[in-house]
Amino acid sequence: MSSSELLLTLNNKALNLLQEDADKIEKLIEVQMENLTTRQCPLYEEVLDTQMYGLSREVDFAKRAGLITDLAGKQIISKLERNLAELYEALNQKK
Amino acid sequence: MSSSELLLTLNNKALNLLQEDADKIEKLIEVQMENLTTRQCPLYEEVLDTQMYGLSREVDFAKRAGLITDLAGKQIISKLERNLAELYEALNQKK
Numbered sequence A, B: 001m002s003s004s005e006l007l008l009t010l011n012n013k014a015l016n017l018l019q020e021d022a023d024k025i026e027k028l029i030e031v032q033m034e035n036l037t038t039r040q041c042p043l044y045e046e047v048l049d050t051q052m053y054g055l056s057r058e059v060d061f062a063k064r065a066g067l068i069t070d071l072a073g074k075q076i077i078s079k080l081e082r083n084l085a086e087l088y089e090a091l092n093q094k095k
Helices: A001-033 A046-062 A070-094 B002-033 B044-064 B070-095
Strands: none
Touching: A001 A046, A001 A070, A001 B002, A001 B044, A046 A070, A046 B002, A046 B044, B002 B044, B002 B070, B044 B070
């Protein structure tokens, strides 16, 4: 494998790993959205905040390690932040 | 640069970045140790826990991305955990 192929492989791997972790958070948000009308777990916000912090540290590390671009990192985080904002809005309307 | 040189460069870079972040936590622990007899900030434990969690996520990501070995990751974390344990022990003796 040439250097540029190796770099591409590592970059793709890093991006896929981050996307996997982002998908897990996405799933947590979806589950809570579906449960809006039935039950709410008070620890959900705490768990989501912690997970978001963890992911942001991973993304930041991947950027510093030269594995992903600034833009790719921002896209992963901002998509989740929009979904989180929707969830919190929906939760507030329930209150 | 050959593939193996590139990989070595990326591995070293990843390890250095993780060590930098570990050093920051180490510094936080030292500062709190020095302040044991003067003042204690109640948020310190919270901050340290959060920082440790963030670092563990970075280390885990670096392992999964194939940048560092399991052993290297464990060494970074366990050294900090020992220092943290010492700090908490010292804090408990003060109580």
